[in-house]
């Protein structure tokens with residue numbers, strides 16, 4: 001089950017914004033730029049290793065022995081510094097290396113030479129209760145699957161239940177994608193440097209990190225900021241200023257109009273969840289557009305939400321004649337794929353905005369080009385909210401690119417379609433055609449419940465109707481959806497989630 005992470009920035013007591021996410025390649029470029037500016041690389045390693053030792057002493061004071069496992073690169077170098085510091089503090093620290101020591105070079109060799117503790121080959125390590133593992137085997141430089149004997153060793157330590165403090169990343173987790181390369185430690189805590197990496201936020205990596213501490217090791221922050229790029233951790237600072245403010249002069253049409261298409265007579269629940277979510281997100285008017293056969297099923301269940309009969313393409317054309325009808329949700333429980341396609345394309349050709357979910361996504365299997373052409377525009381007017389199965393169905397080639405992680409895949413899909421893509425999951429990624437992307441990490445496990453996707457689609461539309469730009473609206477809705485689930489608690493139904501939207505929004509907009 002995904003654990004909730006806590007992020008702590010340690011920097012001489014100063015709190016730094018924590019939304020910078022750098023892929024390992026970008027981080028290596030920042031390291032190189034810092035070194036080129038005159039900061040010795042070894043000084044960075046010293047501060048990294050010292051921070052690891054300090055966290056080990058603070059977080060695992062009960063340890064009988066700190067067992068420091070060192071790899072052949074700079075991650076191992078951090079481990080040698082940490083072991084030396086722990087020993088200098090009077091703690092019991094033992095060193096084990098995974099590769100021949102003569103492979104060590106550069107700063108890592110210097111760190112090894114300055115650490116006068118004996119280093120033994122990893123296979124000689126005998127586990128004992130009271131051991132705390134400091135994992136400095138691989139960090140950002142992991143480039144392939146772990147060798148089988150190392151994978152076995154990691155699995156044995158995991159099975160023994162010894163606590164693990166990971167340096168930079170748990171060894172075996174790919175920092176760029178969050179994927180596991182053969183095996184990986186499951187850490188109670190991870191100490192990383194200057195910025196989070198995608199692997200701390202994306203699954204399964206996130207579940208292997210425990211709580212993450214981000215340590216300032218003396219690289220000028222302006223260099224980190226300059227490398228920040230278009231990938232962020234999703235948090236209110238990204239979109240809070242875009243959220244609508246309550247305005248006494250507002251009337252209902254100024255707060256926007258959302259139309260949600262209903263499914264057939266026996267499938268109206270999903271559209272009602274979306275419609276209610278749009279209303280709770282602040283849309284001024286919300287309507288359900290239903291086929292004639294479903295109207296009777298909807299009448300007893302709608303109060304403040306309006307009901308229109310839209311049976312076919314001609315009805316929809318009339319409906320689109322009203323310029324107030326600007327924002328649409330299509331897909332939840334919709335059923336009829338052919339009609340889903342023709343309705344979605346008509347909305348696109350009429351220059352309206354659409355949140356396409358569930359059946360609406362599946363309906364375009366093999367027909368992505370039609371969707372892209374209908375919504376082609378300078379600013380995106382289409383938001384797609386696929387879960388993993390729907391993503392594979394619509395973008396089979398992108399999904400099959402195993403070397404790419406969820407962020408790249410979502411970005412590729414957004415670029416291909418010219419749309420905002422919200423690739424759902426416990427690690428939802430939101431991406432825009434211009435490359436902007438955010439990784440969301442606040443969803444509690446119980447959010448994976450029936451109807452929760454319908455609620456999200458409605459929330460996105462509700463915010464877009466209030467003129468929140470689609471990328472910001474999608475990031476905000478995904479985050480608020482997670483916050484609402486946390487407020488609703490577990491067990492939770494989609495109705496409970498709806499109820500909690502108001503409080504979730506209030507917690508963000510009150511200041």
Ligand SMILES: NC(=O)C1=CN([C@@H]2O[C@H](COP(=O)(O)OP(=O)(O)OC[C@H]3O[C@@H](n4cnc5c(N)ncnc54)[C@H](O)[C@@H]3O)[C@@H](O)[C@H]2O)[C@@H](O)CC1
Nearest residue numbers: 031044045073074075138139140141142143144145146168
């Ligand atoms: N100046 C810097 O660049 C700094 C780097 N730091 C540390 O350095 C780390 C990155 O160092 P490196 O780039 O040397 O990378 P790593 O130390 O993560 O690993 C690279 C080494 O592991 C080998 N390797 C990769 N995957 C393997 C696999 N599956 N099986 C066996 N061997 C494998 C590579 O051939 C290479 O020798 C960071 O994670 C961080 O801990 C910190 O010391 C701060 C400063």
Ligand SMILES: [K+]
Nearest residue numbers: 135138169171
């Ligand atoms: K590590």
